[in-house]
Amino acid sequence: MVLPILAAILFASLIYQFNLWLLVLLSILMIRILCMKNRKLLGLVFLCSLFIGLRTYYYVNQLDNTAKIFTHQLVKVQSDSVKVDGNFLKLIGKIKCRKYLVYYSLKSPEEKNDGPAENCRMYY
Helix, strand or coil: CHHHHHHHHHHHHHHHCCCHHHHHHHHHHHHHHHHCCCHHHHHHHHHHHHHHHHHHHHHHHHHHHHHHHCCCCCCEECHHHCEEECCEEEEEEEECCEEEEEEEECCCHHHHHHCCCCCCEEEC
């Protein structure tokens, strides 16, 4: 039962972020599974990889869509939540009645006094 789960995890990791070493490990594992000549094990590897791979693909696409949604949105900032900690600016803002935690990395001392530029990372 370990081999199908390991193969599925390696396959999902390749979907999430391509890495040559993951591809090599998955190839070696698949050669090992094929050499065992066990059809049930091969079917289980295929099913586990299919389901976990589809779930990972869906998750990665959701992340991309979330990033696109927040592009060029107007954030209503709660003025009492703005905090500068070293080179980081943290604040709580609202977009369409939902609260978001916003982080921004200040790039210069002048920006610390003038306010941040337009590229902020948002976490919710």
